Every structure is written in structure tokens, then in C-alpha cells.
Amino acid sequence: MALADELRAAVRGYLAGRPGASWQEFARDVGVAGLLVPEEHGGAGCGPGELAAVAEELGRVLSPYPFLQSAVMAVAAARACGADDLLKSLAGGASATVVLPGDGELRLDGDVLTGAVPYALEGELVLAYAGGALVEAVPSRRTRHVTMDESRPLQRLDFERVPARRLGSGAAWGRVRDLGIAALAAEQVGGAQRCLELAVEHAKRRHQFGRPIGSFQAIKHKLANLLLLVESARSAAWAAAEDEVAAAVAGSYCSEAYLTVAGENIQVHGGIGITWEHPAHRYFKRATSDAQLFGPPQGHRARLAAHVLGTG
Template identity: 50%
Template structure:
């Protein structure tokens, strides 16, 4: 990491520790503007900076609308349309509708022509609250006035992730341009993998701290060799997840980081004992995030065919 990237990480972490509702403060430091070119009010940063922010948000399981809006912003950038970029740089939250009821990643859920879209999209990140609503339909990306669509909040296992079902019925739309979902899916998976890595790292930190505090037979349970070995194995998993998340191998990152977070979260439950299944302890939140994130943008087995042996 460069000194500037290290400073970005430190700034975001301090902000998340300080702010109860961090999105306005993240907007103030330019997080929504990171990937947008400077001529449109952005900062002209790259994917690495976005992954740093995603990792820090994952550590605290933040419920800010970063992931969905970042993917929607990338979709706009991919079309070459410039009209929405200044609003996005200023912090307007965007949602991208693209997934059918079966959860598969394609544009078949909706249909579009030059001026309207039809269909129903599921699992739309922040779809019921976003001020900019985008639709992947056929081979194009469309903008729809949110007030013209039917948006329904859908509760999920992970209460820190907001989903919606969005219905379009001959809804007026503006076509931004052609959109290839393949590269966009890769981008989304890399951001999600960074978020999963942050969550896994923090879950392990909390577990190590607890094993130093809990005593059994007159000594901290973390001093027992068997537990040392288990936590050492988890440390290796977290470090390999971070390597995968920051490498440009989307399928590898999605599969490996999903598996790592699920394993670390499960071990967090086990090593905390009875306290881990109480509502007050954060362990259940990491466990729920692990299972929810594993399915987001396609479960790991959907991505396995895209992994090519070296």
C-alpha cells in the first residue's frame, strides 16, 4: 500500500469508530467520489482504494449503502454516460437492479427498449431507499425515476444489509448505454471479497481478545496449545483471504473469501461458548453476514467454473 492508501484506511477506520451514523461523514471525506474522474467532481482513484473502504466497512459490519452504490457507479462509468456522475460524486445513493428471483446474475429479469423497462428485479441492494435507480435490462443500462417504480423492502437474515424487490411495468426510462454484466460482476465480487476479509479479520480479533480474558483451570483459555493452533490456522485463512481480495482474480476471491468468513464466523461462535448465541454479543452478526455475503452476487459454486488452474 502507498502512504496515501494507508492514510485512507486509517481515516475511514477512525471515522467508523467515532460516528454512529457514518454515511454523511464518509460522503464528506469523498468516499462516494473515489472512482469518479476528477472532471466530474470525483477523486480519480482506483479499485484498490474502493477495496480498502470495503474492508474497513466489513470490519464493523456497517450498514451504509456503499457496496450497492459503488457497483451502480461502476455500471454508469462502464456505459460512458456522464450525466449522473456529479450527483454520484456528491453522495447520491444509487441502486442497480439486475437479478431475477433465482438469484442468478443476468439481465433477463427486466426487459428494456429505448424509453421503457418492464420486469421485476430481486435482491436489489438499497433498492427501496436509493435516490438513483438503475436497471440492467437486456444489453443496456437504464435510469428510472424511483417514484415510477414499485419498491418493496425485503427483510433478510443479515439485518445490516438492505434489500428490496423492484417492479417495473412499462416504466419510463432513459437508456444510458450498453452494459456488459461480466466485468461488472467481477468488480462487485472483488469489492465484496474485501468486505468479507475485513469481517473475518475483526471476527478473529474479537475471538483472540476473548480467549485472553476467559479463564479455565486457573489460566486463560487462549494459553492452551489446542486453541493456539486453531487460532493460528484462522490467522492464515484471513491472510490468504486478504491476498485473494486484493488480487485481480474475481472468482477466486468470491469463493475463497466466502469460505474463509464462514469458517472464521463459525469458529467465533464455538470459541466464545454460550455468550456467542446471545443477542447482545456481535458474534451472531458476523455469522449472519458470512452466510448472507456468501450468496450475494452468486453462491461460490456458481463461480467455481470460472477458476482456471495455473
């Protein structure tokens, strides 16, 4: 069995057996916090395939774990500027969030950071790209947002002339963003896959006119189209870590695929699909919030056009 498959099985089993475990427990027991950290710094030294496998499983259960921001983006940012001490901390289960250029209005004056980030993923450590550098700073105030999608907590960060520790150059922020998009795309595939499974299960179980609704041609065609979307999105997600173009393709396609599959899952379920007790609405909410996390699909297509068509 390939390492990616072993990780997938381990993560799925752990999430099923210990749904209430903390991020630190999950990181310690399964080792995913240091997945992309080199072995000499206490990590596993894995690559994009293993990243995608773990992210899919987390997306499948709408996990709130900070894998995306901590184990992917923060690790990538620390590796790019040689912050070895930070890598060891992240591999040990410390949570972190990364503020990319454009996420807020930040000003770096010497070693003092000022400004605000309206929306940021939650994390104990805050790494921010400001003034051409990557810095670590403690916000003077954190405000947690009440959001439609409670499975992915967001917070506002305010910095009122706080000390900033310079970690290195901020030149690699684009690669950090693209790895984040790749991880998010894999999460979206995991969520879309679970929505498809729920729709198929219901179509087999629900009867109308003495037959399972899945035997009706309209439902068959709908489910076949959803399968095509999920598998195409999986291909895009697994290639997303290759370069900026592949990341832009995945950012556009996987976001729209997840939204479509999550919406059609509700349609297949009918009335029960819009009840509070059924999980269908939670997947649709995650799909909606995910589609804005690194910019909407049309934003990724605009970035893609600049590369492919030489526009923008």
C-alpha cells in the same frame, strides 16, 4: 504513509467517532462516494488498492452504507458508458443500486421497462442492465425485505411499464460485477479480521482451570488456522480487481473464509457467542448473506473452471 493506509485510518476514525452518520454525511466528510470517479468529474480518481482499504473498514463494522452498490458498481457502470452527469451525482453522495443480468426478469421495449427484481441492494437511483443496454428507471414499487442480516438491506423492485433512460451499452456488465465481487471480498476480509480479533481477545481474557483458554493447544491451533484463512483471503481480495479469474477466486475463497472464521469465533466464545447481546451472531449472519450476494462459492468456482479448464 500510502494513500490506502491514510484512507483506512480516516474511515476507521470516522466510523468510530460518528457511527450514526448518514451515507451523504460520510460521503461528504471522507470523500469515499467519489473514490473511483475520475477527478474531472468531481471524484478522487483512486484505484483498487484504495477501494479494498475502504471496503475492509466498512466490513469490519458491518456498515450498512451503500458503498458496494453506489461507489463501486454504479460508478463502474456509469464510467463504462460515459454517463458523466451520473458520475457527478454519485461523487456527490447520491446512492444507487445496479441490477445485473440474471438478477431479475426485465424486458426493455424501446424506452419502457417492465418486470421485477426479487432481491436488490438498496439505492436511491436504480441502474439496470436490460435488453443489451444500461438504463436508469424509477421502480413503480419498492418492497423492503425482512432479512436475517439487517446490516445489508435488500429490496424487491417492480417495474410496471416505467420510462427508462438509456445510458449506453450494457456490454461492460461483467466488469461491473467483478468490481462488485472485489469490493465484497474486501468487506468479507474486514469482517473476518474483526471476528479473529474478537476470538483472540476472548481467548486471552477467558480463564479455565486457572489459565487463559488461549494457552490450550486446541485453541492455539484453531486461532492459527483462522489467521491463515484471513491473510490468504486478504491476498485474494486485493488481487480480485485484476480480471475475471481473480474475481472468481476471491468470490469463492473469501466467502468461505469469512463463514469459517465467523463460525469459529462463536465456538471460541462458547455460550456467550450465541447470545443476542454479543456481536458474534451478527458477523455470522453477514457472512452467510454475503456468500449468496453474487452467487454461492460453488458458482464462482464453476465460472473459474470455465476459464482455467475450458469447461462449462
